[in-house]
Amino acid sequence: MAKYRNVHTTFWEDGFVLDLTPEEKYFYLYLMTNSNTTQCGIYELPYRVIEMHTGYNRETVQKLLQRFVEYGKITYNESTKEIMLNNWAKYNFINSPKVKKCIEKELLAVKHIPFVRSYVTSLEQLGYRIDTVSILLGEKSEPKVPNTSNGEGSIPYPYPINTSSIDYGEEREEEREKEEEKEEEGEEKKVGQSVGPSTNSFLEIKNFFDSTIRISNFTDHKKMDMLLEFYPDHLLIIEAIKVTADNGKSNIEYVEGILKNWAIEKGINTYADWQLKEAKPNGITKGHNANGQISANSKVHAGTSIDAFYEQLERDKQAWGG
Structure with a gap:
């Protein structure tokens, strides 16, 4: 599957984005389009990688991450260096067997299991299911990481999300083209079959x-x-x-x-x-x-x-x- 990300043109007209500073807009786009991103919206993103990609120093990176946590757009786990784009599934999930298979593979590679549970739960609430992951979740245990119960290490997810209904196009265009190709193939078969x-x-x-x-x-x-x-x-x-x-x-x-x-x-x-x-x-x-x-x-x-x-x-x- 091609590794590219599409951003809808209405991104720039969204009320949330309009209120962001230029620095925040740039960082928000970075979180959705950088080379580490995945189909499921959960991926590993260490500070040093962000620093290398954006040119920001450690202090600025931490400040921006915390800001978007407070905005309710992301959750970041410092122990595993993984980030979850909240509500990514709601606006970017493509209910096709090929995409589901890709998502299952990505979810099984996620280290912070609460992210996986949160993602699968959000799919169920939207009426989708990834049965393989649901079954394996019962067998997969949380990796051993330093205790973060004191609030250090894991940046908390502070309040309910109200993500704007923007289609950020997580490989949606490519999948749409493939769906159209399949439809054409189906129609072409009908052309040969419909004449009885x-x-x-x-x-x-x-x-x-x-x-x-x-x-x-x-x-x-x-x-x-x-x-x-x-x-x-x-x-x-x-x-x-x-x-x-x-x-x-x-x-x-x-x-x-x-x-x-x-x-x-x-x-x-x-x-x-x-x-x-x-x-x-x-x-x-x-x-x-x-x-x-x-x-x-x-x-x-x-x-x-x-x-x-x-x-x-x-x-x-x-x-x-x-």
């Missing part, structure tokens, strides 16, 4: 297009599926693909234009119609020679009508801003 008995017809059209013109893409497949709805006789569509290739065109819209032209000007709506009105008695398409190649004169004649139709279509699209 004519699934083989779709594959024949696709394979012929791929071998004759170019490798088809998802948009082409949707168009092919649509053409099959209007022209169920797939052999007619294949003939239109042949003419498209003969005329040196490479887009599926040209195939559609040929079919429309045949239907409107010649009443050709099936392969049988095409055989009667376009094909020669020996089975060779009009305008083709005995080797199946289109002759120069016939190519000009055969392409004139459809070229004019396609050019008019382009003019209409431009006139309407298409």
Whole structure:
């Protein structure tokens, strides 16, 4: 999973952020986007690392951390040097198996178990579950760390949180793209499956297009599926693909234009119609020679009508801003 963080543009308009000093805004962004951050919002961040990243001295680092603890935005454990971004799950959790698996792995690496319990509890309150972590929590014990019961070492979490509802985009954009890709893959499968008995017809059209013109893409497949709805006789569509290739065109819209032209000007709506009105008695398409190649004169004649139709279509699209 790519290691980057997105910050929503409304971050700068949030009431809490507007009241921060420039130094605090910078530090808040740092806490959400530094190289140690994780999908779950709990990560190790020693003082010396903050000093190296930000250029602040130890005193300034401690002052800023304490300030954001008081703001209710973070909790910091000095014993394990871990930080938890409070309510990170509320605004950045992505309920997908891949992301859950990543979060489980991260949580199992967290040393300060109360952070894990707090995170899992927040997920349950939001209606999400990470069952694996919930089970392992009963087996995983708190690591041996110096006693902090006297208040030293662990910076307390002082009061309830009212974190602003900003989507800080914890790898959300990448996950959204992956979800869209999955949806497209699902739709593409539907394209091949939704035609039912004519699934083989779709594959024949696709394979012929791929071998004759170019490798088809998802948009082409949707168009092919649509053409099959209007022209169920797939052999007619294949003939239109042949003419498209003969005329040196490479887009599926040209195939559609040929079919429309045949239907409107010649009443050709099936392969049988095409055989009667376009094909020669020996089975060779009009305008083709005995080797199946289109002759120069016939190519000009055969392409004139459809070229004019396609050019008019382009003019209409431009006139309407298409």
